[in-house]
Amino acid sequence: MTDLPAIIPGGGDLAAFLSANKPAVDAALGDAGALLFRGFDVPDPFAFDAAVEAYGEPGFTYEDSLSNAVRTNVTPRVFTANEAPSTTEIFLHHEMAQTPIYPSKLFFYCEIAAEKGGATPLCRSDWVLDRLDSEAPDFVARVEAEGVRYTNVMPDSDDAGSGQGRSWRSTLSVDGRAAAEERLKDLGYSWEWQDDESLRATTPALPAIRELEDGRKTFFNQLIAAFRGWADSRNDPNRAITFGGGEPITSEDMAPAIAIADKLTVDLAWQSGDVALVDNFLVMHGRRPFEGKRRVLASLVA
Numbered sequence: 001m002t003d004l005p006a007i008i009p010g011g012g013d014l015a016a017f018l019s020a021n022k023p024a025v026d027a028a029l030g031d032a033g034a035l036l037f038r039g040f041d042v043p044d045p046f047a048f049d050a051a052v053e054a055y056g057e058p059g060f061t062y063e064d065s066l067s068n069a070v071r072t073n074v075t076p077r078v079f080t081a082n083e084a085p086s087t088t089e090i091f092l093h094h095e096m097a098q099t100p101i102y103p104s105k106l107f108f109y110c111e112i113a114a115e116k117g118g119a120t121p122l123c124r125s126d127w128v129l130d131r132l133d134s135e136a137p138d139f140v141a142r143v144e145a146e147g148v149r150y151t152n153v154m155p156d157s158d159d160a161g162s163g164q165g166r167s168w169r170s171t172l173s174v175d176g177r178a179a180a181e182e183r184l185k186d187l188g189y190s191w192e193w194q195d196d197e198s199l200r201a202t203t204p205a206l207p208a209i210r211e212l213e214d215g216r217k218t219f220f221n222q223l224i225a226a227f228r229g230w231a232d233s234r235n236d237p238n239r240a241i242t243f244g245g246g247e248p249i250t251s252e253d254m255a256p257a258i259a260i261a262d263k264l265t266v267d268l269a270w271q272s273g274d275v276a277l278v279d280n281f282l283v284m285h286g287r288r289p290f291e292g293k294r295r296v297l298a299s300l301v302a
């Protein structure tokens, strides 16, 4: 098995390294699914922004995304990873796979490592799918044929106390109900306004399995995170996911995928100054709970 993440030890300027070695970096990323640049000189978010810029691929902006997480921009290409409380675990997911638009890669930068906990769990999604296909072939065949739908209740204004707290105004980049409905219609979502001005939205059937350019297939979806983690004052994880045809995906359906993914997960224990690059189509990520101050920033590649 390839190491996850593959460690690229170095020194000096990461921006210079990335612009000089992009083909080799991309080959290593395709092989391992995630790379950890350790020992380079990345003192602050501006140096991180410069490294991402030097890598030379277009950015995927938070404003344009339909992400559910509350985030804040730190530099033009860099934002806070997720402002959910430190005690909240963010379960394994492919970034924004619960929406029709998602980034291809993610950069993370550890500015301040937590005193305790706060690792980023990583999990190879092609390996998960391989094992799941032998343990639960009917489930795999069904999600492959039908796709999956996600339901999320978005508040009227940002709720930083929840991992799912981004308001519908911000998520949809709109300022009122009429514009929200227009955007949802364009996206193929169905919706229902709630008494407290929150918005329950359900996606069209989205693919749950993705075939990569080289033929590998991955469990590219947000099922584990939605099922285990979409719980707050508005959201009930038992109503968060269904098969594409509308039938609920049950805890019995999810148990094998969760067990396999847990077994294959490796924790990236951060050191301050680390930069990681994750292939969003091949590797799932999450966030362990932590104590003390932790600052891990993110930058997405379109």
Ligand code: FE2
Pocket (backbone or CB within 6 Å): 093, 094, 095, 285, 286
């Ligand atoms: Fe994420």
